[in-house]
Amino acid sequence: MTASVLGPRMPGWGFMLRDAELAELSQALGSPERPMVMVSGEAGVGKSRLTEFALEQYVARGGTGRRCVASSSLADVPFGALVGLIPGHHMASVAAGTQQLSVFAMVLEYVHHVGASSNQPFVVLIDDLQHLDDASCGLLLQLVANAPVQVMATFRSGEPLPEGALPLWSASNVVRIDVSPFDRESTDEIIRRTMGEVTPEVREALWEQSRGNALYLRELIVGSVGSGRIALHGDTWVLAKPLVGSAQLSEYLLQRTRRLPDDAHHLADMLALCQPLPLAVFRADELAALDRLLVSGVAVTTGDSANPDVRLAHPIYTEVLSAQLSPVSARVVLGEVVERMESLRQPGDDLRMTVWQLDMGGTPPVDELVRAARGAMAARDLLLA
Numbered sequence: 001m002t003a004s005v006l007g008p009r010m011p012g013w014g015f016m017l018r019d020a021e022l023a024e025l026s027q028a029l030g031s032p033e034r035p036m037v038m039v040s041g042e043a044g045v046g047k048s049r050l051t052e053f054a055l056e057q058y059v060a061r062g063g064t065g066r067r068c069v070a071s072s073s074l075a076d077v078p079f080g081a082l083v084g085l086i087p088g089h090h091m092a093s094v095a096a097g098t099q100q101l102s103v104f105a106m107v108l109e110y111v112h113h114v115g116a117s118s119n120q121p122f123v124v125l126i127d128d129l130q131h132l133d134d135a136s137c138g139l140l141l142q143l144v145a146n147a148p149v150q151v152m153a154t155f156r157s158g159e160p161l162p163e164g165a166l167p168l169w170s171a172s173n174v175v176r177i178d179v180s181p182f183d184r185e186s187t188d189e190i191i192r193r194t195m196g197e198v199t200p201e202v203r204e205a206l207w208e209q210s211r212g213n214a215l216y217l218r219e220l221i222v223g224s225v226g227s228g229r230i231a232l233h234g235d236t237w238v239l240a241k242p243l244v245g246s247a248q249l250s251e252y253l254l255q256r257t258r259r260l261p262d263d264a265h266h267l268a269d270m271l272a273l274c275q276p277l278p279l280a281v282f283r284a285d286e287l288a289a290l291d292r293l294l295v296s297g298v299a300v301t302t303g304d305s306a307n308p309d310v311r312l313a314h315p316i317y318t319e320v321l322s323a324q325l326s327p328v329s330a331r332v333v334l335g336e337v338v339e340r341m342e343s344l345r346q347p348g349d350d351l352r353m354t355v356w357q358l359d360m361g362g363t364p365p366v367d368e369l370v371r372a373a374r375g376a377m378a379a380r381d382l383l384l385a
């Protein structure tokens with residue numbers, strides 16, 4: 001057995017796949033004509049790991065570079081994310097408040113010191129450009145224009161970029177790479193490489209829950225193996241119970257939803273209990289909150305673009321958000337959705353609306369129960385019927 005699921009830190013979990021993206025990055029890094037490389041993608045898709053790995057490869061080929069992490073806590077500190085590029089003996093003057101031009105000279109000193117040249121530029125990897133302070137954005141622009149420096153930056157698609165970063169993003173000679181979740185085949189390949197032999201049910205459940213998102217996939221495997229939901233039977237991993245993510249994954253997703261304003265959180269709760277919901281279920285005064293959910297990647301629209309449905313971006317959100325709702329709050333949310341759906345119900349909605357009413361502890365009228373049962377039988381869902 002080749003399984004490498006060795007515990008929560010998963011020592012066997014190295015960088016995998018992404019050959020096409022790596023080839024594109026390898027071509028772009030070191031090319032003076034393409035001074036900016038922008039890597040976008042949904043939360044947890046693998047932007048940081050991909051760019052880190054590409055930088056490691058560039059350095060292994062003799063290039064120079066450094067990863068700088070922008071974070072919300074440093075967003076108000078001028079040059080906060082770029083301290084790693086400032087030689088130690090200049091730090092005191094930067095801390096005391098130095099002009100951009102002086103910091104430019106300091107970084108240039110560093111870049112020359114490490115041996116960068118115009119045919120092998122120094123790569124500044126900015127992870128999470130969306131949090132970069134404006135002073136650093138301005139400095140990076142100056143550096144790519146006037147120094148042997150190339151910028152490779154990651155950012156979450158949909159999240160607003162700081163104003164200062166727009167010139168970086170919109171320049172004409174930018175290489176743009178949008179990282180997608182792994183497709184089914186790649187997801188299966190990662191499962192095979194990290195776990196070895198698994199049953200088709202395990203593969204299916206991991207795909208259903210992760211939808212190829214690298215972070216979710218990894219945390220689901222770690223969490224489910226750790227909690228015995230995926231268990232070793234002989235040499236094969238089998239599904240012992242329905243999957244849940246790890247505590248870290250739940251915490252990560254909760255942090256993302258906690259940052260949402262209350263009205264957007266409320267809509268996310270409605271989706272967690274009742275998705276998919278037609279766009280028409282949301283009132284005009286809720287559209288800004290809904291937009292917030294869509295932009296932050298917590299929810300997505302699916303189906304017919306003229307009349308789309310809205311759902312949470314990943315099944316794990318459903319699990320995490322509904323686990324946070326008290327039974328009383330869940331009833332209130334269900335009641336609200338049932339009321340709103342009354343006027344919008346389509347024939348196929350009978351069954352789920354009846355289930356919501358039962359979950360609320362109410363008794364739906366007999367004719368509704370009969371209608372729902374007929375619908376369930378027609379759909380061969382005899383467990384519900």
Ligand SMILES: Nc1ncnc2c1ncn2[C@@H]1O[C@H](COP(=O)(O)OP(=O)(O)OP(=O)(O)O)[C@@H](O)[C@H]1O
Nearest residue numbers: 014015016018042043044045046047048049214215
């Ligand atoms: N190609 C890969 N091979 C193996 N594991 C990967 C790969 N890409 C990502 N991962 C794993 O998935 C997790 C999330 O990846 P990463 O942090 O790069 O995502 P991200 O897109 O930067 O997320 P965020 O939007 O939160 O910054 C990491 O724990 C990493 O180990």
Ligand SMILES: [Mg+2]
Nearest residue numbers: 047048127154
């Ligand atoms: Mg990242």
